[in-house]
Amino acid sequence: xxxxxxxxxxxEFIKRLRDLTPSNHSLADExxxxxxxxxxxxxxxxxxxxxxxxxxxAVLCTHYRISLDTFNPGSTGTVTFSYRPLSNSEDAFxxxxxxxxxxxxxxxxxxxxxxxxxxxxxxIFHYYQFPELTAFKIFYWTKxxxxxxxFEGKKFRxxxxxxxxxxxxxxxFDHYVAIPSTEIWNEETMSGMLKSIEFYWESGLFADKQxxxxxxxxxxxxxxxxxxxxxxSSKFIPGEGKMNAEFENNFxxxxxxxxxxxxxxxxxxxxxxxxxxxxxTFNSMVTSNAEYCEETEQWLKNLIRKSVLxxxxxxxxxxxxxxxxxxxxxxxxxxxx
Numbered sequence: 001x002x003x004x005x006x007x008x009x010x011x012e013f014i015k016r017l018r019d020l021t022p023s024n025h026s027l028a029d030e031x032x033x034x035x036x037x038x039x040x041x042x043x044x045x046x047x048x049x050x051x052x053x054x055x056x057x058a059v060l061c062t063h064y065r066i067s068l069d070t071f072n073p074g075s076t077g078t079v080t081f082s083y084r085p086l087s088n089s090e091d092a093f094x095x096x097x098x099x100x101x102x103x104x105x106x107x108x109x110x111x112x113x114x115x116x117x118x119x120x121x122x123x124i125f126h127y128y129q130f131p132e133l134t135a136f137k138i139f140y141w142t143k144x145x146x147x148x149x150x151f152e153g154k155k156f157r158x159x160x161x162x163x164x165x166x167x168x169x170x171x172x173f174d175h176y177v178a179i180p181s182t183e184i185w186n187e188e189t190m191s192g193m194l195k196s197i198e199f200y201w202e203s204g205l206f207a208d209k210q211x212x213x214x215x216x217x218x219x220x221x222x223x224x225x226x227x228x229x230x231x232x233s234s235k236f237i238p239g240e241g242k243m244n245a246e247f248e249n250n251f252x253x254x255x256x257x258x259x260x261x262x263x264x265x266x267x268x269x270x271x272x273x274x275x276x277x278x279x280x281t282f283n284s285m286v287t288s289n290a291e292y293c294e295e296t297e298q299w300l301k302n303l304i305r306k307s308v309l310x311x312x313x314x315x316x317x318x319x320x321x322x323x324x325x326x327x328x329x330x331x332x333x334x335x336x337x
Contacts (some may be wrong), residue, residue: 005326007048014046019271020064020288022109024148034063065274066288079292083285086147093138096283097168104175110269115181116300118256118264122284123183125176126170126222129238132211133218135161137282138169140196143205145281156200157207158214171204177235180250184262184303188238190325193219198332212336220329226253227322254307255321266296273297275318 014027021027031042035056044050052060061067067080084099086092107113108303117123127133135158143151154160197216199205206212225238230253263278273293276284310318 007051009046010046010048010052013052013060014048016066016288017060017064020066022111023270024111025109031060035059039224046117059236064288065286079287079289081285081287083279084283086146086280086283092146093142093162094168097165097172101168104172104179107269108175108179110272113179113267113269115176115179116184116266116297117181118184118260118262118266118300118303119189120263120278121142122189122222123263125173125227125240128173128176129225130218130222131166131170132158133222133301134166135167135199136215138165140200141282144196155205155207157211162198174237177237177247178250181235182252182254182304184254184256184260184300184307185321186256186258187324188259190223190328192199194328194332199330201336209336210306213333216329216333216336220326220333223329225323227318229253231315233311251311252309252317253311253319254304255305255310256307258303258306260303264296264300266293266300268297 015032018027021030026047028039028042031037031045032039041050045052045056064084064326086096117169119123124137131278136156138161139156142148143154143156190252197212197219206215215221221238225236229235229251233249233251235247235251263276263284265276265284267274267276272288273290274286274288275296276286277283277295308314308317310321
């Protein structure tokens with residue numbers, strides 16, 4: 001009977017960590033920092049000369065958001081997700097935003113990367129370029145989704161939201177702009193946000209008419225910027241005089257006539273893939289399970305094949321889509337006025 005290779009799982013585990021590390025970064029340096037060990041000790045673990053302890057494996061799994069199920073041949077069909085727990089406290093948003101920033105910094109560090117986003121709702125990144133629109137989203141999540149007690153009986157005013165969160169949101173937007181992305185929208189993608197604004201207005205949850213109009217006007221501006229980005233197939237930061245060469249040809253926008261079903265994000269970066277699924281309205285859970293990510297990639301490719309490209313030279317399709325979207329905004333604005 002052959003003696004089992006006691007280092008096989010560790011070799012596979014280290015290979016997975018290497019895939020999750022940008023090629024221009026040192027895995028040994030990362031392990032040394034995460035595990036608080038010397039670089040020499042890190043190299044011994046990478047080579048397999050020193051076995052990783054259970055505690056070290058647990059720390060690395062938490063940091064890289066992976067599960068040992070990935071290395072179990074019998075785990076086909078079983079996927080482990082990690083998620084950002086939220087409570088009915090304003091402080092929960094600090095960890096929420098920091099977690100998104102950590103993920104985006106990690107993705108941005110890879111020389112080659114892409115985000116593919118099937119958008120049942122408007123991707124949160126687009127809101128984050130507008131302070132009052134961002135404040136409204138956070139207020140809505142805090143009051144209507146998390147039911148934070150301190151917001152009970154309150155009406156929305158932008159200044160109610162901690163400026164720290166607005167700063168985090170803007171930093172998130174700046175990182176997203178720098179990452180090549182493909183977004184798949186459909187005619188229902190706008191409806192969730194519009195219904196939220198309409199519901200708040202009809203329920204008397206805006207502090208005043210001016211605040212409600214400011215939110216709806218910024219949503220319209222967001223759509224105008226998005227249309228311009230689709231026209232140039234490039235993201236840009238509003239207010240800057242010219243397109244940043246770094247962002248050139250880094251944006252594709254599609255219109256799908258097929259129901260998307262949920263917000264689904266796939267990150268592709270060198271040998272690293274990660275899939276995000278939305279839940280509880282605005283939160284997300286993530287996995288780097290290879291089989292799941294492969295299936296998600298195929299699903300997204302099929303969705304793209306059945307969609308209409310709106311970026312670049314697709315002027316007619318782009319004009320029609322954004323015209324209808326702006327008309328939907330105008331209908332809600334008319335109710336407020």
